[in-house]
Amino acid sequence: MAETGSSNRPERDPETGLLEGSDGKLRCWWHGGLSDYQRYHDTEWGWPVDEDRRLFEKICLEGFQSGLSWLTILRKREAFRAAFANFEFEKVAKFTEADVERCLNDAGIVRHRKKIESTINNAERALELRGEFGSLAAYFWSWEPKPEDRPEKLTFAVAKTLGKTAESTALSKDLKKRGWSFVGPTTVYAFMQSMGMVNDHLEGCCCRGPVEEARTNFVRPVRS
Template structure:
């Protein structure tokens, strides 16, 4: 078991004294996700589509539950190729409801198929999903000057996640509420919500500086 201690600031130190956001403390797999993926900017449409679908499946569950099932989800949903998922039919829904490796929720499965079709529409309109999603990146003036445990605890949504949710719902998407969309923004690097003092915060900031946003500003 990892020998770690928790600090009052929402961080914990592992046995090498590497500081991380406390939410990833549960398992080494969770810590690897925190270190290597969460908050790193993503411009790849397949990855963006996968994450928005998995955020929908997470509703009412923990992200660790979804992360542990991610490979099974990828296998079940054609590696989240939106063009393949968009043509899933009733037989696919029946198949997925029998797949013990994923979350067997009919509404969320049907939502993923629907959202694949809506994603195709976004791609046709904007060229890429990335161009659409990155337009919701907040400016520096719209973000807290510091991300602390206290500020992060109060940030379940943002003006941008509310706007994104509203627009996606208008376009026919489902399971894309403001809280779900804020979690999506955090994971895909549209915001850097690693707490001050977390070792991954600087890496995420550097990655964002090197990332070319596909959305015009």
Template sequence: MSERLAQGPDGQWRCRWCEAAGFDAYRDYHDQEWGYPVHEDRRLFEKLCLEGFQSGLSWRTILAKRENFRRAFKQFEIAKVAKFKDADVERLLADEGIVRHRGKIEAVIHNASRALELQREAGSLAAFFWRFEEPGAGGDVRPTSDTSVRLSKELKRRGWKFVGPTTVYAFMQAMGLINDHAPGCIGREAVARQREAFEPPR
């Protein structure tokens, strides 16, 4: 078996990263979410925000706090977050349930306004992000791709913050814009089938 795989307690082979942490929620996230195509603007916005919060940290930390983040940021409803004021920033900085980093908190609020602009221009975030889909299957071990670099540059050009190529690539992996489940992982074919049947919004 590939060194990128690990066998779970149920005997199934999965991407090693979801077993190595010894964290059941990681396995559930891998099996039920990671890599499956997403076309809902709220979920796309949420994930990009959370990947920004992950910068310098582990996804395990963010995943463990995800429900707290959702509560704190109004379920990542874009229009609601865009209306946050200085008082909301201070409220969030006092919230022990999330990552209390002023720059990242302010970036989420700032990016919500950029997201509204992008929705008006492209029709939806999904219509925009799915222009950057990487067809076929990935599965390579890499922190970025040419596509994530292009998407990062485009978002930065539009004023988004905390959207470097590595952050954007992790977002692409999670939201199904590329299938990076390791060959032999139980999720790889399931994701491939959903991506094949999925019709990205245009």
């Protein structure tokens, strides 16, 4: 679950976990009333994604987020895109040591050597996955949890327990077996939340219904 990392956020309802915005709408608490974070909550988080480039970007940025707040990554996202060829993994897979050094000298991103090298490694692994499944989307969506394995109602109390799940643990294990790195179960679950594989908008959040409708109408990609 994303966090704001700010102590100056509006107060959420302690029972529902909802926060009322200036527009009068109730939303999940974690955007904290910050305009850019609220926009991410409303327009990206939980909406189903099937574009390979965006999926690769999401899982890489979730890896960079490890140990940091998502807001830090979100506000550096354009710099990350510039540093990593817009996360076109065919290009990132060809990065050399010179590119690693370039990224380490880029103050606009998180300058963590192992995470930078992991992104390059994962780009190579992404090419392998695409070759096997036809697309990253087909692979990742094959791990979507079954409806009966999801909470009947996503209350605030339930949401706080969802740092990782059996599905994210299994997907993490499979990715690691395939040579991916920085893809622990918690990181993978955050990825699943953000790409819309699950709808973790709280009950009562103004986005829960529209996101669920989008997921209902979403055509799941299949292996080719």
